[in-house]
Amino acid sequence: MIDLVIVGAGPAGLGAAISAAENGLEVCILDEFVKPGGRLLGQLHEEPDGKWVNGITEAQKLYERAIQLGVNIQCGVSVYDLIKTDNGWCVYTTDRTIESKCLLLATGASETPIPVPGWTLPGVMSIGAAQVMGNVHRVKPGEKGIIIGVNVLSVAIARELQLCGVHIESILLPEPSLVSGDHSNPEKMMESLLRLTHLAPSPIIRFGGKWVNPKLGARLYPKNGFKMWGIPIQLRKTALEIVGKNQVEGVRTAEISATGDVIKGTEKVVSADFVCIAGGLTPMSELAAVAGCSYSYVPELGGHVPIHNEFMQTNLKGLYVSGNITGVESAKVARAQGKVAGLSIARELNAIKASTDEVIDNAIKEVIETRRNALIQFQPGIEEAREELHDKFYESIEKESRSKIKLS
Template structure:
């Protein structure tokens, strides 16, 4: 029986493996993708200070450090079942069965689909798929594209696609429906945009973002949108249908009011050879459910997340979580959470040695500081939501609140 199995070789999983292995634990990482790195692999962007972030290079550094520490990394392996043992966990994979003393789920997040008429045509893909095509495989998803869904993810990846030499004609809203929900409401999406104005190349947009009210901004928003990096972001237009015979040929759009109602008679078709659908992200927590973990619904964190404390420990002995399975945030936050989880697991297995509590406290502070410095916040109120989640964990166990 090994000390720790980690499911997920993204920044959280690799960060946890490194901190656990540095304290002498025998660690195995499993990931269904063919190479480690997770969402880091698709990231390539310039920060406001001019520094470029190359996710592939960052993933390679983490991978090399983990290998140097003796971590066993197995890619192309899926986990389909988890069984709690008296003294650990039994992990069922497509390759073999592994028993470990502790288990960390760092499975990340998945994209939320928004069904739109015509979305089964060749050339329609999720925004994350386009990111992987461009930044990982170096293949253009097309020449001229339209992104349906205005949110933090779509705006950030639109810029990355532009750097790949792809022309993004516009980013616009999906048609109002039960499934699209708030994603079709200009006022709600204005809130999302206001959290990105600090990244805008225009000083005017950056300044305005500090003062504009979301509801007022949606009403005053120009019908033809405004541009960031030359990309038209349109909150007063909606995608009614993706059109084409054998592949994407364009998108039928229409104007909408500030509250999201379609203005009939304004329909037209905008040509495009590919379409990305950006419905946002939600924690990928199926394995936690299989394990029998307790959950809590937290909208600010992206949906249902496993109940856990600040040490990334769930209500099940020996089961920990880290990264976007605990709530959708940046890769830097995920890595910091992984470090906490690795140290906490080492502490549980009596391997952390001297200054154990001090090391854990320092790692937890690092998570908080990394979150506060994050360039992108996927939802407002993340810090408060996490504190409330931790409170619920302690209350469920009859424990005193630690933070």
């Protein structure tokens, strides 16, 4: 039996492995992808200070440090079941069964698809798939693309695709429907867009973003949109259908009102050889459900997340979570959460030698500071939502304790 198994070799998993191994724990990381790094592998962006961040390079640094500390990293291995035992956890994988004293789930997030007529045509992909093609595999997804879905993810990756030499014709909204929900609402998407104005190359847009009211902004938003890095972001146009015979040839669009109603007679086909659909991210928490974790639905964090505290502990002994499984945030926040989880696990196993509480408290403060300084916030109210989630954790523990007292 080893000390710790980590599922997920992204920034959270690698960060946890490093902090745990630095305290003498025997650690094994499992990941279904062929390379460690997770979503870091697809990232390439410029920080406000002008410094470029290459996710592949950052992932390599974490990988090398983990290997140096003796962490066993197994890629191309999937986990399909988890069972709580008297002494810890039994992890069932496509390679073998592993027993560990503690278990950390750092499985990240998955993309939320938005069905659009014609989305089964060759050349249609998720925005994340296009990012991986361009930044990881160095393959252009196409020459001229249209992105359906205006959000933090689509705007950020549109810039990355542009840096790959791809022409992005426009970013526009999906057609209003029960499935697309707020993703097709110009006012709601205006709120999302305003959280990105600090990234705009134009000082006018950066300044104006601080003062624009979302509802007023959606009504006054020009029909041809505003441009960021030369890419038109169109909140008053919608994608009705992806067209083509044997592959993508274009998108049939139409103008919409500020409330999302399609304006008849404005339809036209815009040519493109690939289309990306961006529906946002949702915590990938299936394994936590298999393990038996308690859940809470938190829109600010992207959906259903395992209930946990600031130490990244769940309501199940020896089971921890970190990264986007706990709520969709940046890779830097995920890495900082991983550090907290690794230290908390080391404390549970009595491996931290000195100043235990101080070390972990400082790591928690680092998470909070990293969150507040994050370049991109996927949703508003994340900090408050996390505090409420932590309160739910302690409430659930208190209820469980009361139940045990009654039974005894």
